[in-house]
Amino acid sequence: MDKLIHLILLSGLVCIPGSLAENLAFKGTATQSSTWSGWPAQLAIDGVRKVPSCFATTSESTPWWRLDLLDYYDISTVTITARSDCCSFQTNGAEIRIGNSLENNGNNNPVCAVISNILLGQPISFSCHGMKGRYVNVVRFGFSSFLFLCEVEVYEVYRQKTFLRLKFSSSGDVAAESDEILHQLQSALASHISDFNLSWTQLPKKEEEQPKKEEEQEEDRGSCVKHL
Structure with missing residues (x-):
């Protein structure tokens, strides 16, 4: 797949x-x-x-x-x-x-x-x-x-250099696929813009899921009780 x-x-x-x-x-x-x-x-x-x-x-x-x-x-x-x-x-x-x-x-x-x-x-x-x-x-x-x-x-x-902030949602390893992502993005934009260059200022990295705060955990427990 x-x-x-x-x-x-x-x-x-x-x-x-x-x-x-x-x-x-x-x-x-x-x-x-x-x-x-x-x-x-x-x-x-x-x-x-x-x-x-x-x-x-x-x-x-x-x-x-x-x-x-x-x-x-x-x-x-x-x-x-x-x-x-x-x-x-x-x-x-x-x-x-x-x-x-x-x-x-x-x-x-x-x-x-x-x-x-x-x-x-x-x-x-x-x-x-x-x-x-x-x-x-x-x-x-x-x-x-x-x-x-x-x-x-x-x-x-x-x-003129312009910096874009991008977010990725992927079923694969975004960091490992970074060169391919940049290539695809450049290919897509090339049909509209003839003179430009794209490069990473920082390679994509996996965003670690942050632990929920205690207040959010209490809300989740309360929500579960309501559905019992």
Whole structure:
């Protein structure tokens, strides 16, 4: 006869470790090579993706914008939003660079992506595959022009650990079957969640039956007398 194992979740809400996205740009400060007509660097990290909440440099050789995240992160994605009214050429060809160096104002850091074919007012995301860095630059090398963007968003994928408390009711030895239980639970959840990992913080153990208190024993004896 197969062993019978029932899994009882003692909480009404199930949370599984997964990926959460946070816009790191909100934590940082921004600067740029120059400022055109009251369009400062900080407007690119205010959460507003449209004109007039944008930054712009003057027309210059190699215009750049830099975000200081104030800490070191593994960056997964940078999302750029260009102005919505015109002039996408002021963004196309710009490079997104990520790293920890301020050499050449941070513009010598490794390249995540080159911005091209950006649509007016439409955010476009570039995968940086976990590049490590404190500084995120947008720079146009080889151009004598403006650099104009409405929003720069920076995302790090991180893992959140969630602990579940489980209770088992079994005709077999739950501790001995712990690996199989974990495997079955992971298989069942995998059809709904693609990126997660399960592990025991404490192996299941048999719950010893606690002796009844004297008051409970008296109640049991009284109950037996009533049924005689």
